Amino acid sequence: MESSNTEYLRGTLKTIVLGLLAEKERMYGYEITQAVKERTSGEIVLTFGSLYPLLYKLEQEGLVQNESEEVEGRLRKYYALTLIGRQTARQKLLDFTHFTQLMNRLMQLPLNLSTPPTPDSPAL
Amino acid sequence: MTPLTPQQTYCLRQHLRQVGTQELLIDELVDYLACQVEDSMRKGLSFEKALALIRMEATSLSVRHLQQTLVRQGALPQTGFWRHPARCTKRKKVAFGLIQPVHHALLIGAFLSVLLTGWLLASRGLAIPVGLVASLLCPLLILLSFQAFAVAISERICSAIRPFGPILLVDPPAEKEY
Numbered sequence: 499m500e501s502s503n504t505e506y507l508r509g510t511l512k513t514i515v516l517g518l519l520a521e522k523e524r525m526y527g528y529e530i531t532q533a534v535k536e537r538t539s540g541e542i543v544l545t546f547g548s549l550y551p552l553l554y555k556l557e558q559e560g561l562v563q564n565e566s567e568e569v570e571g572r573l574r575k576y577y578a579l580t581l582i583g584r585q586t587a588r589q590k591l592l593d594f595t596h597f598t599q600l601m602n603r604l605m606q607l608p609l610n611l612s613t614p615p616t617p618d619s620p621a622l
Numbered sequence: 623m624t625p626l627t628p629q630q631t632y633c634l635r636q637h638l639r640q641v642g643t644q645e646l647l648i649d650e651l652v653d654y655l656a657c658q659v660e661d662s663m664r665k666g667l668s669f670e671k672a673l674a675l676i677r678m679e680a681t682s683l684s685v686r687h688l689q690q691t692l693v694r695q696g697a698l699p700q701t702g703f704w705r706h707p708a709r710c711t712k713r714k715k716v717a718f719g720l721i722q723p724v725h726h727a728l729l730i731g732a733f734l735s736v737l738l739t740g741w742l743l744a745s746r747g748l749a750i751p752v753g754l755v756a757s758l759l760c761p762l763l764i765l766l767s768f769q770a771f772a773v774a775i776s777e778r779i780c781s782a783i784r785p786f787g788p789i790l791l792v793d794p795p796a797e798k799e800y
Contacts, residue, residue, distance in 0.1 A: 526653070526657075527650065527653070527654045528653070528654050528657035528658060529657075532661075545679070545684070546651065546654050546680075546684075546688065547684050547687055547688045547691075550647075550650070550688060550692070551688065551691040551692060551695060551697075554692055554695060554697035555695055555697075557697075558695065558696070558697065566649075569653075570625040570626070570656075571625075571628055571631060572631060572649070572652060572653045572656055573649040573650075573652075573653065574653045575649075575650050575653070
């Protein structure tokens, strides 16, 4: 299951981060990973190796801007959506919702897959 | 949540430096890992255990992969190949006088070989010609050794002002987004 999650996440990580940033005024790196972890009950865990390249990329694309602030003696970088970033986030979330609806319609679980196979069941 | 002490934060910073993190990235990663440590400590772990977990996650491999990705994106500057630690170790050791350069070692080896050969031949009754050769060669070798010693000293002085900048990674592997 883990490998499937990773596979699906590849295409949706940008939407996830944009969606989270759209909900709050600004967030820092660890806060984003924690939000993802909490909302998925620990099933999706982002590492700094996957998060920071995306944040830097969003920044390069002008969707996100950062501001540094000293917190508890450390320099913390907060990320916030720009105006274009907010519009992109909205569009991405709408596209994604539409896509999941399509997938739900497309991927109806067939009856022969809804129950696990038993030893008596005929082999295909 | 109890914030980390400056000493504990310093430990994290040192760990990141040890695994070759670029200075441009270090503040952000220190904050990220410090938050992670604070979270682990809030759940009851000691700082040492939390740090051990961090060491397992923030390995030189994972940091290198992150930096390579950021360099490819253009978010981090690319530094020269010659600054790679694996490439420079011997150069640094020579510069700091921890090991001898090869030509110094060869000179010392040649000097000792002549002495040993002279001693062996002298023990077989060939003392006069060997003494003659040794008396001609030894001052020359001693002079060369002194010269090599002077070069080593000057290299050591130069090394004090030689920049050894941040560590670098070239030759990135295939991109992996997640």
